[in-house]
Amino acid sequence: MSLPLLLDHLRKTAALEQVSALISWDQETMMPAKGSAQRAEQSGAVAAVIHAHKSDPRIPEWIGAIDWNKLGDKDRANVVQAQRAYEQATRIPPALAQEIARAASAGQVCWAEARQKRSFAHFIPALDKLVSLKREEAAYLANGEMSPYDALLDQFEPGARTADLVPLLESLREPLVSLRQQISEKPQPPALAGHYERQGQLSLARQVAEKLGYDFAAGRIDLSNHPFSSGTGDDCRITTRIDESDPLDCLYSTIHEVGHALYSQGLSDPFLPGADYCSMGVHESQSRLWENQVARSRPFAEWLFPAMKNIFPDMEIADADSFYRTVNRVEPGFIRTEADEVHYNLHVLMRFELERDLIAGKLETAGLEEAWNTLFAQYFGLRVEDVNKGVLQDIHWSVGLFGYFPTYSLGNIYSACLDEAINKAVPDRDKLVASGNTGPILDWLREKIHSKGRMLAAPELVCEAIGKPASADPLITYLKTKYGELYSL
Amino acid sequence: MSLPLLLDHLRKTAALEQVSALISWDQETMMPAKGSAQRAEQSGAVAAVIHAHKSDPRIPEWIGAIDWNKLGDKDRANVVQAQRAYEQATRIPPALAQEIARAASAGQVCWAEARQKRSFAHFIPALDKLVSLKREEAAYLANGEMSPYDALLDQFEPGARTADLVPLLESLREPLVSLRQQISEKPQPPALAGHYERQGQLSLARQVAEKLGYDFAAGRIDLSNHPFSSGTGDDCRITTRIDESDPLDCLYSTIHEVGHALYSQGLSDPFLPGADYCSMGVHESQSRLWENQVARSRPFAEWLFPAMKNIFPDMEIADADSFYRTVNRVEPGFIRTEADEVHYNLHVLMRFELERDLIAGKLETAGLEEAWNTLFAQYFGLRVEDVNKGVLQDIHWSVGLFGYFPTYSLGNIYSACLDEAINKAVPDRDKLVASGNTGPILDWLREKIHSKGRMLAAPELVCEAIGKPASADPLITYLKTKYGELYSL
Numbered sequence: 001m002s003l004p005l006l007l008d009h010l011r012k013t014a015a016l017e018q019v020s021a022l023i024s025w026d027q028e029t030m031m032p033a034k035g036s037a038q039r040a041e042q043s044g045a046v047a048a049v050i051h052a053h054k055s056d057p058r059i060p061e062w063i064g065a066i067d068w069n070k071l072g073d074k075d076r077a078n079v080v081q082a083q084r085a086y087e088q089a090t091r092i093p094p095a096l097a098q099e100i101a102r103a104a105s106a107g108q109v110c111w112a113e114a115r116q117k118r119s120f121a122h123f124i125p126a127l128d129k130l131v132s133l134k135r136e137e138a139a140y141l142a143n144g145e146m147s148p149y150d151a152l153l154d155q156f157e158p159g160a161r162t163a164d165l166v167p168l169l170e171s172l173r174e175p176l177v178s179l180r181q182q183i184s185e186k187p188q189p190p191a192l193a194g195h196y197e198r199q200g201q202l203s204l205a206r207q208v209a210e211k212l213g214y215d216f217a218a219g220r221i222d223l224s225n226h227p228f229s230s231g232t233g234d235d236c237r238i239t240t241r242i243d244e245s246d247p248l249d250c251l252y253s254t255i256h257e258v259g260h261a262l263y264s265q266g267l268s269d270p271f272l273p274g275a276d277y278c279s280m281g282v283h284e285s286q287s288r289l290w291e292n293q294v295a296r297s298r299p300f301a302e303w304l305f306p307a308m309k310n311i312f313p314d315m316e317i318a319d320a321d322s323f324y325r326t327v328n329r330v331e332p333g334f335i336r337t338e339a340d341e342v343h344y345n346l347h348v349l350m351r352f353e354l355e356r357d358l359i360a361g362k363l364e365t366a367g368l369e370e371a372w373n374t375l376f377a378q379y380f381g382l383r384v385e386d387v388n389k390g391v392l393q394d395i396h397w398s399v400g401l402f403g404y405f406p407t408y409s410l411g412n413i414y415s416a417c418l419d420e421a422i423n424k425a426v427p428d429r430d431k432l433v434a435s436g437n438t439g440p441i442l443d444w445l446r447e448k449i450h451s452k453g454r455m456l457a458a459p460e461l462v463c464e465a466i467g468k469p470a471s472a473d474p475l476i477t478y479l480k481t482k483y484g485e486l487y488s489l
Numbered sequence: 490m491s492l493p494l495l496l497d498h499l500r501k502t503a504a505l506e507q508v509s510a511l512i513s514w515d516q517e518t519m520m521p522a523k524g525s526a527q528r529a530e531q532s533g534a535v536a537a538v539i540h541a542h543k544s545d546p547r548i549p550e551w552i553g554a555i556d557w558n559k560l561g562d563k564d565r566a567n568v569v570q571a572q573r574a575y576e577q578a579t580r581i582p583p584a585l586a587q588e589i590a591r592a593a594s595a596g597q598v599c600w601a602e603a604r605q606k607r608s609f610a611h612f613i614p615a616l617d618k619l620v621s622l623k624r625e626e627a628a629y630l631a632n633g634e635m636s637p638y639d640a641l642l643d644q645f646e647p648g649a650r651t652a653d654l655v656p657l658l659e660s661l662r663e664p665l666v667s668l669r670q671q672i673s674e675k676p677q678p679p680a681l682a683g684h685y686e687r688q689g690q691l692s693l694a695r696q697v698a699e700k701l702g703y704d705f706a707a708g709r710i711d712l713s714n715h716p717f718s719s720g721t722g723d724d725c726r727i728t729t730r731i732d733e734s735d736p737l738d739c740l741y742s743t744i745h746e747v748g749h750a751l752y753s754q755g756l757s758d759p760f761l762p763g764a765d766y767c768s769m770g771v772h773e774s775q776s777r778l779w780e781n782q783v784a785r786s787r788p789f790a791e792w793l794f795p796a797m798k799n800i801f802p803d804m805e806i807a808d809a810d811s812f813y814r815t816v817n818r819v820e821p822g823f824i825r826t827e828a829d830e831v832h833y834n835l836h837v838l839m840r841f842e843l844e845r846d847l848i849a850g851k852l853e854t855a856g857l858e859e860a861w862n863t864l865f866a867q868y869f870g871l872r873v874e875d876v877n878k879g880v881l882q883d884i885h886w887s888v889g890l891f892g893y894f895p896t897y898s899l900g901n902i903y904s905a906c907l908d909e910a911i912n913k914a915v916p917d918r919d920k921l922v923a924s925g926n927t928g929p930i931l932d933w934l935r936e937k938i939h940s941k942g943r944m945l946a947a948p949e950l951v952c953e954a955i956g957k958p959a960s961a962d963p964l965i966t967y968l969k970t971k972y973g974e975l976y977s978l
Binding site: 011012015016018019022023026030031032033034035037038039041042044045046048049215216217218219220233234235237270271 | 500501504505507508511512515519520521522523524526527528530531533534535537538704705706707708709722723724726759760
């Protein structure tokens with residue numbers, strides 16, 4: 001009897017988490033300007049209720065009464081996740097959790113102010129407070145079983161440990177720096193010029209989203225300052241943004257979020273934690289696979305170019321091949337979210353290194369800007385002049401997200417692993433994609449990834465999907481091959 | 490110490506209720522088509538949490554420890570409302586509450602099906618189930634202190650009793666029937682013909698809403714099947730609908746909802762139950778006052794006509810006076826929501842009579858259609874041919890709303906009382922309104938009604954605002970004067 005009671009409780013908890021996500025979506029897309037303070041109270045009230053659900057003392061009783069030998073894979077995953085969520089919810093003293101929530105809220109405000117003033121110094125007190133609170137939280141979460149940073153990382157990438165991630169991610173550095181160097185000596189394909197009006201961009205974004213399999217009857221696209229995806233199951237919404245001088249921003253942001261949403265729409269049950277997305281790294285592998293390995297491929301350019309030309313006949317690009325070259329321009333830049341495939345992971349590596357040191361106490365916030373600029377010069381050969389394009393560019397740390405950045409690179413590594421396997425599983429892939437048919441790719445992902453939920457940890461899930469252990473090799477090979485051909489290296 | 494603890498708990502409960510309202514708004518305006526089933530789980534989970542908050546056993550303990558003599562008016566209202574909400578939440582067995590929620594959800598689906606089939610018989614089983622559950626709920630709520638129907642009524646109109654409402658509402662019947670009769674013998678002003686495109690209608694609706702004082706920084710207007718208002722404080726949203734052959738539907742629906750929203754935006758604290766709207770009748774008095782006494786007045790027509798002509802230059806109405814006559818056409822019809830001021834309360838009176846008999850067990854659902862048609866012939870002199878324009882027209886009973894209808898007429902009665910007092914308090918009202926300045930009317934309502942919350946029950950609130958007991962006389966005088974002049978009676 002205790003399993004059904006537990007599952008019912010988990011379903012209600014998930015429903016409340018969906019509500020929490022929905023009111024956040026509303027806040028970014030629909031909420032009137034004055035609504036912020038009231039919304040903060042609403043979000044706080046829902047968060048408190050979710051915390052009470054996750055730390056319900058009946059959970060360990062129910063779990064204790066379950067005969068694990070009788071559990072199938074799915075229910076085992078549900079029970080394991082319930083246990084994990086219970087531990088995470090009960091390990092942190094409520095007063096600390098509330099203080100972190102407040103500090104994160106204040107941190108975001110202070111970060112926005114600091115950006116307005118272009119002053120890292122303005123941000124230091126708020127960030128310092130957050131870092132020390134997160135160190136404290138990490139110690140509680142770690143529970144003597146792992147390092148504090150690993151405890152934070154584990155929240156986003158269950159089971160991942162720095163000791164494994166550092167060699168994996170660092171193995172990208174040398175090949176990427178070398179590739180970047182070789183490309184920088186070659187001539188660049190032209191960038192996209194001209195004016196692209198809003199309605200056309202939105203209409204193209206919708207057309208592409210639908211083509212890739214995004215179900216509009218279970219989702220919608222709106223505008224927000226920063227594109228994001230939100231929701232699970234039959235209500236998965238995405239947002240995009242429009243820059244009239246750069247239609248590729250809207251287009252590829254949309255595709256990225258569609259990649260996330262296809263995963264969320266493909267979960268086998270939106271209410272059970274064992275069926276939830278596997279990890280942030282796996283989530284990011286989906287968005288990046290659709291954005292890069294699919295939508296920045298030559299076959300996709302063959303489909304996309306005429307579709308885009310149809311909406312924007314004045315676009316000064318002659319053919320699909322030129323379009324393919326333009327959407328794959330490699331250029332060093334300051335901003336992670338605007339980085340090309342070659343530079344992107346170098347941005348992440350830097351942040352991974354800095355946040356490990358921050359949480360471990362090897363680096364204090366007062367020294368963060370200098371440390372950032374030093375590393376940036378080292379990785380990119382560029383000097384940061386504008387702090388908004390330097391250490392103040394990402395929102396993550398301002399809201400207490402430490403341990404999140406490495407999942408971006410893990411996502412890139414996984415996406416290349418999956419891409420390699422899809423190439424084998426769908427031999428006529430290029431022909432299909434060139435005709436706008438990505439269905440077999442989605443089918444493969446649905447079967448191998450989306451439907452599996454959390455039955456396996458991320459490395460095992462990917463290993464089972466691709467038939468060998470995940471590594472950085474497919475990503476390095478993919479990048480060297482693609483950009484070697486593009487830049488005649 | 491117990492008062493601050495109680496108030497903090499009440500604030501959290503209110504925040505959760507706001508979340509519940511927001512996800513309902515989303516359901517009607519934004520939610521993708523497939524989202525319904527998941528949304529039902531989400532709404533159910535939030536409802537359960539709100540119920541747990543309202544029936545928290547600490548509430549009577551906190552209240553018991555409060556020294557009532559030390560309470561100011563506002564805190565007294567908060568404590569009284571907390572007590573009331575606690576009693577309502579704990580009187581109904583949770584299993585019954587859940588059964589009603591399910592039956593209401595099924596009832597709405599069945600009602601929609603019955604409308605598709607144009608068959609009341611199809612609706613009977615679901616309605617019968619609901620009626621019997623509501624009778625049971627009413628008995629629990631009444632707690633031996635009032636009749637079951639009064640217990641339902643009391644949820645929407647605290648303190649109201651059938652014994653007082655019947656003579657008050659019935660006193661409208663004879664004058665209305667007589668007025669309707671006299672008007673029917675007179676020639677009609679022309680109806681509005683032509684085509685009015687969507688963007689123009691929406692733009693006019695927004696212009697009028699802003700003119701009346703609706704704060705768009707604390708609200709927004711969207712489209713939905715049935716116009717409604719939602720939210721409190723700094724996030725009060727309204728919806729409207731568009732019929733391209735009838736711009737007055739969009740216009741006056743918007744003004745009606747703006748009337749509700751002005752009340753909600755004017756509450757002194759969106760998180761405290763003592764500051765909440767006084768009753769449904771008072772809420773409706775606000776929407777009706779703006780819709781009818783303000784926006785269907787001759788001075789307002791003088792402002793509105795040129796504004797509308799500006800957007801729709803082809804509108805075949807010559808001047809403000811003709812416009813005034815057109816927006817005040819009196820015509821018998823089958824549909825309550827489309828009824829003019831003279832007929833509207835006759836629709837309500839019928840429903841009030843029928844639902845009293847249903848809850849009292851004097852009328853069974855199987856006989857409802859016949860009873861409806863008999864009464865309709867008697868009140869309106871019309872024979873119902875289409876059940877969708879008869880007993881199946883309103884959603885209320887299908888979702889278990891019994892005891893709600895009379896608050897519509899109470900709202901009309903109160904609105905005329907307030908209107909009469911505003912005429913005295915704002916002597917140059919007509920001149921101001923004709924110039925588009927309704928600010929002094931809103932100021933008066935903010936002071937006398939909106940800011941008072943639930944410190945007084947509705948009859949006392951209105952009595953204090955107008956300086957005498959509320960009665961149906963101002964409404965009858967208003968209608969006789971206005972339509973006597975319009976139709977040269």
